Every structure is written in C-alpha cells, then in structure tokens.
Amino acid sequence: MSRSPARVTLRQLCRLGLPAPLLLPALLPVLRELVPASHAAFFFCDEHGHIANLYAERMLPPRSMAAYHERHDQKRFRERFIQRVAAECPTSRHSVTAAERLEPYYQDVLAPLDIAHMLYAVLRHRGQVIGQLSLYRGGRDDPFGAANEQTLSDVLHYLGEALAVQAQQLTADPRKHVVEEALAVLDDDGEELYADAGWQRIVRLAQASVIAPVGAQKEIQSVPKFVRAILAALTSAPQSAHHVHSAWGEFAFRRHDMASHSGPPAVALIVSRLAAEPVRLATGAAAKGLSPRQREVAVLMAQGHSNQDIAQLMGITTNTAASYVKQIFSRLGVHERNGVAQALMQASST
Incomplete structure (x- = not known):
C-alpha cells in the first residue's frame, strides 16, 4: 500500500479518537484528495438501510429532503443499500444512465446536487454495519474507475474504526479556528x-x-x-458572538447591521464552524x-507522547x-516539544 500524503493524513485523522460527527467535516475533504470527487x-444507518443521521458536503434543503423521504427513501436508498450490504465486495460504483435521467429520482435528488457518478462503500466495525460512504462526481467529470474503487477499499478499515466512535462530551478547547463560514441577510x-450556498447546510448542522x-x-x-x-x-448583545454546540461541533454566529437608504433595514448574519486542536494538528502536519x-x-509529539510512546504506537524502535x-525539530525550526504543537497549529491556520 502506498503512503501518499493524503493517506497519511487520513490515517492520522482516523486515529484521533474523535466522535464521528466532529471528524467527518475534516475527513471527507482528505478522502476526496485520495479518491478525486x-x-x-x-x-x-443500520443493515436495513434506516438512516439515523447523515453528514453531506452538499445537502438538499429541508423541504426537498422531506420530499425525498416520502417519494424515494424506501425504494431507492434502502433496497439498494441492502443489496450492497449483502454483496461480497463492500465497494461499488455506478453512473447515471440516459434512462435514469428521465426518472423522478434524478430530477428530485441527483440533478440538484450535480451527481452523475457514484462510488459507494458499506462501512463496518467489528462486523456490524455502521453506514454508507458515498463519493460523487458531476456530469462533466469522468466516471469512477476500478483504481478508485481499490484505493477506497484500502482505507475502509481505518474509516470503519474511526466512524464507529460514538458522540461524547468533549472538554471545551479554546484553541479553535474557523474552517468554514456562511452568510445570510435577514429582515x-x-x-x-x-x-449564500453554504448557509443552509451549516445552520442545519448547528x-x-x-x-x-x-x-x-x-426542519x-x-x-x-x-x-x-x-x-x-x-440583538441583545450585538458586539459579541453567540456560540452554539451540537454533535457536529461548535458554531459561532455574528451579526452585522446593514445600512440602507432605499429599502427596509436588514441584518447580515455570519456563521462560522470551528475546529478543535486534534484536527488542527493533523491538518497542520500536512501543510508543513x-x-x-x-x-x-x-502529530504524536504535539499530543504529548514520549519517544517511547511513539515507538510503541508506530511499531518502531x-x-x-x-x-x-x-x-x-530541524524541519520546523523549534527546539522543544511544545514548539512542535505551536508550529502545527499555526500551519493549519494559514
């Protein structure tokens, strides 16, 4: 198995022990670097295809998602997911056919999300199904190939171990930074x-x-x-940020009044999704x-592990x-272990 930078970063993220909802926003972009999508x-979801939760980088609006549940959930997702669970190979791929483009499912779900090619993987942990990973390409992209499927197969073990970690209460960490933002203008x-394009998805996660x-x-x-x-x-505290916590992490909302000489008064609301230190260390190591x-x-040094710990964890002397x-120390230009953490944190913010 090759040790590409993306694969190393993915392994590092998977070993952080973070709950799956906090891990997915950082994990999926790295996975898309490994398998272009x-x-x-x-x-x-369980082995019967009942969706308990989901994280998507592009998401149908609530009204469209509700319509999906009423019209397509049973036939399109559950039946095909059960087939994937029963298949010998945990990965599969599909490209939308000309006939499928005429079906309501394509018009309601795939077209709005610009999905023409799909690469699927059923993830398991200790033999138990925990869900489905889906990678997508648009109509102007090439279909997924056998090499893409093999690359994904090679990392399923890490993904299954990482995404099986249940949500838990984490200690508040003040050392966080913004990883994505969205804006809306309200009356x-x-x-x-x-x-903007990211507003609805981030607000729904918050x-x-x-x-x-x-x-x-x-919703x-x-x-x-x-x-x-x-x-x-x-409105009651306009100069401060309002922080909200959900299973998907921490979100900060800020308000900005917008002056208008021709129309009604309006307010700009900005939401920021924040990432905690463990994710920053892994992304910072990649950036260096x-x-x-x-x-x-x-990354292990930055987390406080001794040389002996590192040797044991990595299987080296x-x-x-x-x-x-x-x-x-030489590459980062630091002289003590605390400096490694600081250098990685700074690199993740640039």
Whole structure:
C-alpha cells in the first residue's frame, strides 16, 4: 500500500479518537484528495438501510429532503443499500444512465446536487454495519474507475474504526479556528432576503445533532425558528458572538447591521464552524510538507507522547523515534516539544 500524503493524513485523522460527527467535516475533504470527487457524504444507518443521521458536503434543503423521504427513501436508498450490504465486495460504483435521467429520482435528488457518478462503500466495525460512504462526481467529470474503487477499499478499515466512535462530551478547547463560514441577510423578522450556498447546510448542522430524511419535515419550521432565536440573542448583545454546540461541533454566529437608504433595514448574519486542536494538528502536519513518517511522529509529539510512546504506537524502535524527533525539530525550526504543537497549529491556520 502506498503512503501518499493524503493517506497519511487520513490515517492520522482516523486515529484521533474523535466522535464521528466532529471528524467527518475534516475527513471527507482528505478522502476526496485520495479518491478525486466533487463532494461526499456519510449516511449513519443500520443493515436495513434506516438512516439515523447523515453528514453531506452538499445537502438538499429541508423541504426537498422531506420530499425525498416520502417519494424515494424506501425504494431507492434502502433496497439498494441492502443489496450492497449483502454483496461480497463492500465497494461499488455506478453512473447515471440516459434512462435514469428521465426518472423522478434524478430530477428530485441527483440533478440538484450535480451527481452523475457514484462510488459507494458499506462501512463496518467489528462486523456490524455502521453506514454508507458515498463519493460523487458531476456530469462533466469522468466516471469512477476500478483504481478508485481499490484505493477506497484500502482505507475502509481505518474509516470503519474511526466512524464507529460514538458522540461524547468533549472538554471545551479554546484553541479553535474557523474552517468554514456562511452568510445570510435577514429582515427584522428573521426572514431570509439572501443566503449564500453554504448557509443552509451549516445552520442545519448547528441547529440539530441529527439530520435525516425522516425528520426533514420538522426542519422546515425548526430551522427558521432557530435562526430567529440566534438573531434575538445577538440583538441583545450585538458586539459579541453567540456560540452554539451540537454533535457536529461548535458554531459561532455574528451579526452585522446593514445600512440602507432605499429599502427596509436588514441584518447580515455570519456563521462560522470551528475546529478543535486534534484536527488542527493533523491538518497542520500536512501543510508543513513533512515526510509521511515525520508527519505521524509530529502529530504524536504535539499530543504529548514520549519517544517511547511513539515507538510503541508506530511499531518502531525508540532510537528510530528519537531520530524522527530530531528531524522534526530541524524541519520546523523549534527546539522543544511544545514548539512542535505551536508550529502545527499555526500551519493549519494559514
């Protein structure tokens, strides 16, 4: 198995021990670097295809997701997922045919998300199905090939171990940074006048710890209510950020009043999704251009592991671990272990 930089970063992320909802936003982009795709999603579901939760880099609006549940969930997702579970190979691929483009499912689901080619993987942990990973390409892209399928197969063990970690209460970590932002312009009543492409998805992640087709109908009312509550909280404290925690992580909302000479008053609401230290260390190690082995050692150093710990975790000798530590000090221009963490954190923010 090759040790490409993307594969090393993926392994590092999978070993952080973070709950799956916190891990997925960082994991999917790295996976798409390993297997080129336009976007990806993970569906938490049982062997019968019942979707308990999902994380998608592109997401249908609540109304469309509710319609998907009513029209297509049973036939299109569950039946085909059960077939994938029963198949000998955990991965499969498919490209939309000319006939399928005429079907309602394509018009309701695939076309709005620009999905023409799919690469699937059923993930298991200790023999138990935990869900489906889906990689997507658009109509202008080439179909997934056998090499893409093999590359994905090679990392399924790591993915299954990582995404089986259940949500848990994490200690608050002040050392966080913004990894994505979105903006909406609202009127005095909290009604949307404008929202950018990422607004609805990030707000839905902040609003609920569970996102699934079966609950999408409720989101049609709950999401606007949630936004109005955020707006009210920021109205009473306009100079501060309002922080919200869900299973998907921490989100910060900020308000900016917009002056208007020709129309009604409006407010810009910005939401930021924040990432905690463990993810920053792994992405920072990737940004520094270290060799695959150096990156693994650097992350372990930054997490406070001794040379002996590193040797045991990586299956190398203590002398070899010490040699890597010296190389990392030289490459990062630091002289103590605390400096490694600081250098990786800074690199993740640039």
